[in-house]
Amino acid sequence: MSLQSAALYVVATPIGNLQDLSPRAREVLSQVDLVAAEDTRHTRQLFRHFGIDTPLTAVHEHNERERVPELLAELAAGRRLALVSDAGTPLVSDPGFRLVRAARLAGYRVIAVPGPSSLLAALSVAGLPTDRFVFEGFLPAKPAARRARLAALAAETRTLVFFESSHRIAECLADMRAAFGDAREAVVARELTKLFEELLGGTLAEVEAGVAADANRRRGEFVVMLQGAEARDEQAPDAEVERVLAILLDEVPVKQAVSLAARLTGRRKNALYALATSIAAHKKVVIE
Known part of the structure; x- marks a missing residue:
């Protein structure tokens, strides 16, 4: 394939199973002049597996603002750039927003190379309504702020989707049960596409108990999904x-x-x- 000059390719990479890297993604990553990666060490391992030797540069949450002018200069010189995160689709709870926005505002082409996404992968297998959903990303780390965010979402009727880490999954589920009640339907997707992939579903009380009872279920990366609240009939005042x-x-x-x-x-x-x-x-x- 022939790549466009002075273009930024936003490339999805595997979230676990390396076979999920699409042929198009592999070709783009091989042919661009420079790849902006969230963690160059992580992406270099992916490149070694596929025999890709394109130069890498680090663009992460701590340096993205400072790196944007340098990368725009690369585009101005007619170079082809790619943006990748550590796993999945860039910008979904990952860095890259500032670079993509700046490139578009400067008039350069920004081209999606779609592929793996833990958000959509989890929803596709959860068995919860997907016609309308809300992605909340990671909840606040501090308990008071997390509980306040959950309280604000208690009446949300759309399916709720969150990312969570291994060291907070237990307390996150406990706070969700306090905010939404024991009976709210929930599904936790753990380590999607990896060796120990697992789906745990049921009521919030059942899911919290299942995670609390098994230390292995508190390891890895998590997508937590909750069925939305029942819609209130505004035509029938209580x-x-x-x-x-x-x-x-x-x-x-x-x-x-x-x-x-x-x-x-x-x-x-x-x-x-x-x-x-x-x-x-x-x-x-x-x-x-």
Whole structure:
């Protein structure tokens, strides 16, 4: 194949099984002038396996901002560059955003060479709804911040996907159970495409217990997936909403009560208005 000059190729690499490197990816990595790698030592091992001798340069979270001008200069000279992460598709919880953005803004072609992704691989085998999902990456390392993030996601109806490390998987699952409840369906994918690949599914309580009971299940790299919360029927206000409206209608007109109730409960005004007028009729409240 003939590569474009002054172009940045974003290349997906294996997440475990080396046979997942596509023929196109191998060809691109062999023909570009320079490969920007998250960890050159890790990528050099991949290159040795496939007999690739393209020069490598390190671009990671600690130096990416400083390296971008140098790499843009390479593109300005007409050179062909590739970007890889340690494993999988670059930029998915990995460095590269600044380089890709700068290259595009400078008018250079940025070309995807798609392939392995632990995010999509995990979703494809989890058996959870995939028509709509939310990728949250890694949760905060500090317990208070992690719990706050999970609390904010408790009502999310889309499937939730997280990355997690071996030294935090147990406490992460415990915090998830506290935030989402014992019965929320969960699937943990561990070491995808590697020798000890494993899927563990069930309720959050069952999955947490399974991980806690076996030290081997706390080793490796993890994708944690949770079924979303059940969608709330906004057309069917619950008893608490009715109680709030009834109290407000004792003090203010219907329109004002509806406005205040919407702010307090998060429900839509049209559904609240129908309920408020019904309550007001029984209370003989003036509708204004």
